[in-house]
Amino acid sequence: MRKKSLDNKIFLQYVSLVLPGMLIFTVGLIIPLFMAFRYSFTSWNGMTKEMPFVGLENYKKFFTDSYVRDAWAFTIKFTIWNTIIQNVFALLFAMALDSAVKAKKIYRTIFFIPCLISALITGFVWLRMYSNILPKFNELIGAHFNFLLFGSKETVLLGLLIANNWQWIGYWMLIYLAALQSVPLELYEAAKVDGASRWKQFIHVTLPMLAPAFTICIVGITTGSLKVYDLMVSSTGGGPGRASTSIIYLIYNTAIGGRQYGYGSAMSISLVVVLLIIAVIQVGILRKREVQA
Amino acid sequence: MKKKNSIDIIEKQKYTKETFIVQILITIAALFFIAPIGIIINYSFKTKKELYLNSPLALAESFNVNNYITAFKKLNLLVTFGNTVFYTAVSVAALVVLCGAAAWAIARCKGKFFKFAYVYFVVGILIPYQALFLPIYIIGYKLALTNTRIGIILMYVATGMSFGVFIMTSFMSTIPVELEEAARIDGCSLYRTYFSIVMPLLKPAMATLTIMLTFQIWNDYLMASLFVSGKKLKTLTVAMQSLFSQQASDYTTALAAIVISILPLAILFICLQKYFIKGMTVGAVKG
Numbered sequence: 001m002r003k004k005s006l007d008n009k010i011f012l013q014y015v016s017l018v019l020p021g022m023l024i025f026t027v028g029l030i031i032p033l034f035m036a037f038r039y040s041f042t043s044w045n046g047m048t049k050e051m052p053f054v055g056l057e058n059y060k061k062f063f064t065d066s067y068v069r070d071a072w073a074f075t076i077k078f079t080i081w082n083t084i085i086q087n088v089f090a091l092l093f094a095m096a097l098d099s100a101v102k103a104k105k106i107y108r109t110i111f112f113i114p115c116l117i118s119a120l121i122t123g124f125v126w127l128r129m130y131s132n133i134l135p136k137f138n139e140l141i142g143a144h145f146n147f148l149l150f151g152s153k154e155t156v157l158l159g160l161l162i163a164n165n166w167q168w169i170g171y172w173m174l175i176y177l178a179a180l181q182s183v184p185l186e187l188y189e190a191a192k193v194d195g196a197s198r199w200k201q202f203i204h205v206t207l208p209m210l211a212p213a214f215t216i217c218i219v220g221i222t223t224g225s226l227k228v229y230d231l232m233v234s235s236t237g238g239g240p241g242r243a244s245t246s247i248i249y250l251i252y253n254t255a256i257g258g259r260q261y262g263y264g265s266a267m268s269i270s271l272v273v274v275l276l277i278i279a280v281i282q283v284g285i286l287r288k289r290e291v292q293a
Numbered sequence: 294m295k296k297k298n299s300i301d302i303i304e305k306q307k308y309t310k311e312t313f314i315v316q317i318l319i320t321i322a323a324l325f326f327i328a329p330i331g332i333i334i335n336y337s338f339k340t341k342k343e344l345y346l347n348s349p350l351a352l353a354e355s356f357n358v359n360n361y362i363t364a365f366k367k368l369n370l371l372v373t374f375g376n377t378v379f380y381t382a383v384s385v386a387a388l389v390v391l392c393g394a395a396a397w398a399i400a401r402c403k404g405k406f407f408k409f410a411y412v413y414f415v416v417g418i419l420i421p422y423q424a425l426f427l428p429i430y431i432i433g434y435k436l437a438l439t440n441t442r443i444g445i446i447l448m449y450v451a452t453g454m455s456f457g458v459f460i461m462t463s464f465m466s467t468i469p470v471e472l473e474e475a476a477r478i479d480g481c482s483l484y485r486t487y488f489s490i491v492m493p494l495l496k497p498a499m500a501t502l503t504i505m506l507t508f509q510i511w512n513d514y515l516m517a518s519l520f521v522s523g524k525k526l527k528t529l530t531v532a533m534q535s536l537f538s539q540q541a542s543d544y545t546t547a548l549a550a551i552v553i554s555i556l557p558l559a560i561l562f563i564c565l566q567k568y569f570i571k572g573m574t575v576g577a578v579k580g
Contacts, residue, residue: 013483017398018410021391021454027436028451029417032428039428046431089322096319100308109563110323113330116558118512118530121551124537125329128544133332140348166326171573178574227423230514234537248423255427264427271424279419 033272039265046261058266068267070242071250074157078246079225081161082168086221087214089169094176108177111170119167119228123235126150126163150236153243160244164231168224172217179213180206215286222282223275247271337361337549344545360549364536368550372525373532379442380517380528381510384449388506389499390492391450392457397491399458400465401473411462417455423515430519438520445520449510457502464498500568504561511558529554 040058042051062068093111097104114122127150134147149159183206191201229248232238238245238253245253247267255264336344337360338353364370395414399407422429429448430439438444468491476486492499517528533554536547562569 010483011402011404014398014402015406017394017483017487018407021395021450021458022410022413024391024447024451025414025417025454027432028429028448029420029422029425029454032425032432033420035428035431036425093319093322096315099315100312101316101319102308107319107323109566110327112562113559114326116508116562117551117555118514120512120514120530120534120537121554124547125333125551128548129329129332132544133336136348140350166329170326174570175574178570223419223421227421229423233514234534251424251427261427268424268427272420275421275424276419 036265036268036272039262040269041266042262043260044262045259046255047259051262054262058263059270061263062266062270067242067245067250067254071245071247074244075226075228075247077157078160078164078228079222081157082164082225083218083221085161085165086169086172087217089165090172090217091176091210093169093173094180097173097177098180108170108174111173113170114167115171117167119230120234122163122167123231123233126159126166127235130159150244151240153240156236156240156244160231160236163235164225164228168221172221175213175217176210179210183209211286211289214289215283218286219279219282223279226271226275226278333548333551336545337552339545341543341545360545361553363546364550364553367536367546368529368532368553369524369527370529370553373527373529374553376442376521376526377511377529380445380449380521381507384446384453384510385503385506387446387450388453388457389502392454392461392502393492393495393499394487395454395458396461396465397468397487397495399462400468401470411458414455414458418459420455422452426515426519429516433520440521440523440526442521442526445517445526448516448520449513452516453506453509457506460502460505461495461498464495464501467498468494497568497571500565501571504565504569505573507561508558 039051041053041055043054043057044051093107097107101107117125130147130149131151134145137143138145138147146155149155149162187205187209188201191205196204227248228246229252232244232246232249236244238249248271251264251267251271254260254267258264335353338355338357340354340357340359343351343354368374395410399411429451433439433444433448436444438447472490472494473486476490481490512530513528514530514534517531518534521527521531533547533550536550
């Protein structure tokens with residue numbers, strides 16, 4: 001009997017170690033999720049006491065609102081290109097640094113430095129690069145390249161992709177590099193003894209061993225790109241026109257600028273749902289491959 | 294099987310012609326990555342006149358710190374820098390202690406509550422706080438936490454818990470149970486065991502978490518712009534935003550401000566690179 005009460009006491013003490021964090025986490029993140037869910041069924045403007053219930057109106061509005069359609073179109077394009085470019089280059093750079101090249105640590109540091117900079121600053125740096133600094137190179141070499149990538153609707157995506165990839169390739173490269181370096185040398189030696197070519201070694205030894213890194217990088221880049229916002233604040237301001245208005249940017253404009261809290265919340269919920277679905281699908285598919293490998 | 298250390302780069306192949314080509318290609322790529330940084334630093338020392346007249350490749354004519362002085366004043370640097378350091382340090386310290394405690398309890402106890410707690414925290418990784426800034430702000434407002442130091446710190450703690458518990462729990466298997474049991478037999482309370490036995494053993498994990506969270510919080514813009522807009526409470530990043538939106542002709546000041554804001558992080562990274570890479574690669578390496 002005494003033992004049981006002692007166990008109970010220890011159990012409660014352990015619980016008390018979890019609770020403070022859980023409380024803050026619940027109030028600061030989980031409750032807001034439910035609040036957004038509730039607001040999304042209202043036409044609340046953020047000021048009044050009453051929140052008129054409108055049912056699924058906000059969600060229905062998505063299908064006719066060209067602002068929402070354009071924001072999703074931009075965000076999805078941005079995400080797909082990022083996922084492709086960042087994975088390919090991060091893996092290529094990692095493989096280059098996993099070979100016999102000299103001065104690897106210097107390269108590693110150089111590629112990584114841009115990740116230390118906040119997205120807000122990255123946006124500003126590239127804005128100045130495109131509009132002030134690079135055009136001066138035209139004068140220098142007498143060429144007429146159009147560096148004003150943020151100036152037109154057609155090139156703004158390219159401009160942002162360059163800025164974003166400049167910032168993040170080094171980060172994912174480090175993950176691939178760590179994974180490549182953890183492949184046991186014996187596996188390559190065994191493959192060589194079996195007469196496997198370099199390409200075969202890559203396909204049958206390297207790639208399967210990289211599976212967990214693929215999962216982390218692909219899910220990380222996709223979900224990160226869908227949440228893009230800071231990058232545009234100091235560079236394009238969502239423009240020209242609405243050409244670079246991401247979904248979070250639109251939520252900000254709708255809720256804070258347009259005082260449509262209800263509608264903005266519906267957008268938030270749709271983004272959360274999309275992110276959850278994509279993460280679950282990607283993790284599901286990629287983990288399955290990891291097991292097979 | 295022998296395992297290589299995943300952090301140090303080890304040679305395993307001979308330097309061939311192919312390697313030489315790779316070396317050239319990777320150098321070109323590295324130049325693209327380093328060029329903007331070099332340009333920022335160079336331009337941050339240029340005068341306005343140099344900006345218009347000279348070639349973009351020209352080095353700044355003198356070690357002119359005027360831009361830094363202007364940036365220092367315009368950013369209200371002593372205040373904003375102090376705020377950023379304070380918010381980051383307190384949030385990170387709180388997160389490290391809370392995540393460590395939660396992860397330790399989760400790793401040591403088998404009960405349903407702890408299983409639930411782990412899933413509850415880790416699912417949070419998938420919830421983007423950036424998409425929920427609106428209700429987060431409203432809840433902060435209702436609790437009278439907006440425009441207060443404690444408010445922004447609590448929000449950083451709330452949004453950092455998931456990741457912290459995930460990292461800490463994955464490190465927990467490296468902590469031997471025997472020491473804790475010995476401590477308990479000696480009559481050490483659970484809390485004392487955590488602070489005097491477990492936390493010292495968790496140092497590497499804590500260093501990793503500290504550095505990852507520091508970067509995140511130091512660079513945060515969205516939360517800081519919503520929660521601390523008052524002049525005395527602003528962070529460096531938010532103050533910088535107002536510098537960016539000023540007239541475009543005087544961007545050398547902004548570039549000097551950028552150098553000021555990156556410097557502490559760059560130093561931190563170079564000193565703690567090992568822990569940083571370790572934290573990033575949790576789960577990425579098989580076996």
